Amino acid sequence: MKNKENVLSQHYEINGGDFSNAGNISTQIKETLKELGIRSSLIRRAAIAAYEAEMNVVMYAHQGQFQFSLTPSTIHFTVKDLGIGIEDIELAMQEGYSTATEELREMGFGAGMGLPNIKRNSDQFQISSTPGKGTFLDIFFYLNQREK
Amino acid sequence: MDQYYHSIYFDSEKCLGRRKCMRVCPTQAIRVRNNKAQMLEERCIDCGECIATCPNGAIIPLTDPFGELTKFRHTVAIPSPALYAQFGREILPSKIISGLKRLGFDDAVDLAYTCGKVSFAIQEYIRQYEGPKPLIINTCPTVVRLIQVKYPNLIDQVLPIDIPREIAGREIKKKKSKQYGLEEKEIGTFYITPCPVKMISIKQPAEKGRSHLDGAISISDMYGPLLSAMESVDKGDYRQSLESICILGIGWALTGGICRTLKLKNSLAVSGLSEILQVFNDIERGKLKDIDFIEAYSCPQGCVGGSLTVENLYISYNKILKLIETLEYEKIKACPDIREVRDLYRKNYFFIEGKLNPRPLNPLDKNLNQAIKKRKLKQKVYKALPQIDCGACGSPNCFTFAEDLVRGKAIPSDCIFDFASNDENLSQEISQLVDNPVPLNSNPLKKNKPNKD
Ligand SMILES: Nc1ncnc2c1ncn2[C@@H]1O[C@H](COP(=O)(O)OP(=O)(O)OP(=O)(O)O)[C@@H](O)[C@H]1O
Numbered sequence: 317m318k319n320k321e322n323v324l325s326q327h328y329e330i331n332g333g334d335f336s337n338a339g340n341i342s343t344q345i346k347e348t349l350k351e352l353g354i355r356s357s358l359i360r361r362a363a364i365a366a367y368e369a370e371m372n373v374v375m376y377a378h379q380g381q382f383q384f385s386l387t388p389s390t391i392h393f394t395v396k397d398l399g400i401g402i403e404d405i406e407l408a409m410q411e412g413y414s415t416a417t418e419e420l421r422e423m424g425f426g427a428g429m430g431l432p433n434i435k436r437n438s439d440q441f442q443i444s445s446t447p448g449k450g451t452f453l454d455i456f457f458y459l460n461q462r463e464k
Numbered sequence: 465m466d467q468y469y470h471s472i473y474f475d476s477e478k479c480l481g482r483r484k485c486m487r488v489c490p491t492q493a494i495r496v497r498n499n500k501a502q503m504l505e506e507r508c509i510d511c512g513e514c515i516a517t518c519p520n521g522a523i524i525p526l527t528d529p530f531g532e533l534t535k536f537r538h539t540v541a542i543p544s545p546a547l548y549a550q551f552g553r554e555i556l557p558s559k560i561i562s563g564l565k566r567l568g569f570d571d572a573v574d575l576a577y578t579c580g581k582v583s584f585a586i587q588e589y590i591r592q593y594e595g596p597k598p599l600i601i602n603t604c605p606t607v608v609r610l611i612q613v614k615y616p617n618l619i620d621q622v623l624p625i626d627i628p629r630e631i632a633g634r635e636i637k638k639k640k641s642k643q644y645g646l647e648e649k650e651i652g653t654f655y656i657t658p659c660p661v662k663m664i665s666i667k668q669p670a671e672k673g674r675s676h677l678d679g680a681i682s683i684s685d686m687y688g689p690l691l692s693a694m695e696s697v698d699k700g701d702y703r704q705s706l707e708s709i710c711i712l713g714i715g716w717a718l719t720g721g722i723c724r725t726l727k728l729k730n731s732l733a734v735s736g737l738s739e740i741l742q743v744f745n746d747i748e749r750g751k752l753k754d755i756d757f758i759e760a761y762s763c764p765q766g767c768v769g770g771s772l773t774v775e776n777l778y779i780s781y782n783k784i785l786k787l788i789e790t791l792e793y794e795k796i797k798a799c800p801d802i803r804e805v806r807d808l809y810r811k812n813y814f815f816i817e818g819k820l821n822p823r824p825l826n827p828l829d830k831n832l833n834q835a836i837k838k839r840k841l842k843q844k845v846y847k848a849l850p851q852i853d854c855g856a857c858g859s860p861n862c863f864t865f866a867e868d869l870v871r872g873k874a875i876p877s878d879c880i881f882d883f884a885s886n887d888e889n890l891s892q893e894i895s896q897l898v899d900n901p902v903p904l905n906s907n908p909l910k911k912n913k914p915n916k917d
Pocket residue numbers: 368372373375376377397399400401402408409413414415416424425426427428429430431432451
């Protein structure tokens with residue numbers, strides 16, 4: 317192998333139901349990307365995806381881990397949670413589909429746009445889930461790719 | 465790098481290096497270098513939070529002195545609607561305008577009427593707009609700079625309609641020069657300002673080469689003389705005076721005033737920098753997409769809370785609000801004709817003359833590979849620091865110090881805890897990655913100790 321690749325990585329814990337800290341991860345990631353001089357359109361896409369992923373953990377899981385890593389070519393998020401999981405992923409990916417409670421809707425969530433937005437804003441996206449156990453997201457952005 | 469004009473000036477003679485300003489700065493734009501406070505020009509957004517914290521009066525807001533008037537053949541005062549809130553409730557705008565004319569200006573023009581036109585133009589723009597939402601008002605220069613520096617992503621959401629004071633300046637120059645056979649530059653247009661920040665949009669407009677205003681005179685400098693000048697002004701008929709007030713326009717003195725008088729439903733009003741930061745963070749995350757329009761002012765409650773106003777801000781806020789309520793109740797609408805405004809709108813009368821560009825801070829390094837290394841080093845340095853944010857080094861907190869260090873704007877021994885001296889690896893990594901660092905304190909023995917009176 318070549319030289320060890322230059323990787324910046326950061327690990328965040330998310331607590332389910334903790335709305336007061338919700339959004340902090342995406343804000344911190346955004347700040348980091350700005351310091352590194354990443355172009356603003358890409359920062360915007362990454363921040364939106366990070367925020368939606370983070371919020372889903374807060375809304376639907378007990379506990380989660382958000383891993384952010386960056387190399388000179390790639391931004392990578394993995395989001396792993398312990399929670400109710402998703403029965404039908406295809407359905408969950410549809411725009412407008414949501415199981416958010418009345419309470420969450422009153423707080424302005426539950427448009428059913430989170431997952432579709434992650435997919436739309438990222439360059440590569442994978443989701444897997446075990447009902448009753450938890451959900452796993454793998455999200456990539458490529459720095460050298462043309463803007464979508 | 466570009467030079468940035470700022471409306472705040474640090475007087476190093478008066479500065480005793482007490483660091484109070486450094487701690488309140490919301491954008492970490494102040495460092496104390498060799499015991500003197502210094503502004504980092506690219507970070508400062510001119511919010512003025514620091515001015516009042518200085519115990520030595522060393523931070524000075526810049527506005528124009530009265531004397532500037534003599535440079536012009538014909539002078540016109542254009543008061544911010546916030547001026548109307550500075551006097552007792554019985555003193556209505558028409559009397560204030562008459563008072564201004566006795567103060568040495570050749571004329572004084574009510575800006576509220578132009579504000580009213582611009583309100584209608586904003587309504588038109590919102591109606592036809594299909595881009596990312598919400599749109600953000602551009603009247604407060606601090607908010608515009610904040611977006612340029614910290615939220616470059618939101619730049620396309622800043623309203624491209626020019627601000628009323630600029631449009632008024634442009635039209636007055638055009639009209640008066642024709643009327644008196646003078647050149648436009650011989651007509652002096654002076655904004656009567658509630659804050660020093662407007663100076664920056666006059667001296668260095670964010671989007672165009674030149675402002676249509678020639679200067680800004682502070683409300684507080686004007687207050688005393690204006691009060692005496694108004695003594696000899698006849699009170700005039702109350703009803704008649706009311707009927708000359710454009711309700712849409714006086715709303716511009718407060719945050720929320722535009723939305724209220726236009727009756728915009730999907731809008732939001734914020735004021736104060738910390739609140740604005742929260743709202744802008746939400747917008748960046750893709751929240752608030754259903755909101756059409758945001759009024760945001762860096763001063764509390766909007767321009768009535770400007771640092772150069774005289775009246776207590778809650779009293780002045782109330783005065784404008786009561787005035788709006790009275791006009792609503794009396795169904796008085798001395799406003800521009802909406803059809804005329806639409807016509808002007810189609811003729812591009814309202815649009816800004818240039819393009820607003822982002823002004824993001826420099827990255828840690830131009831080379832991404834190096835930037836990643838520096839970012840990792842910054843984290844390491846931060847972990848090694850005591851994290852007590854004492855400020856003795858001259859940076860506002862340990863986190864910012866870590867950043868200054870990897871940017872080469874400080875050296876490890878600037879921290880009074882000399883955190884790196886017994887960590888060979890860290891010291892070495894710092895010296896490898898950071899070229900030619902400049903210490904915050906050039907005299908390491910004396911350190912950056914604050915002076916006592
Ligand atoms: N981490 C998760 N754990 C369990 N269920 C999830 C998770 N993420 C999404 N879901 C399910 O998928 C549905 C759709 O998610 P999506 O993020 O697209 O919309 P939403 O969260 O309901 O609304 P919005 O994100 O627009 O506020 C959710 O309502 C929920 O049922």
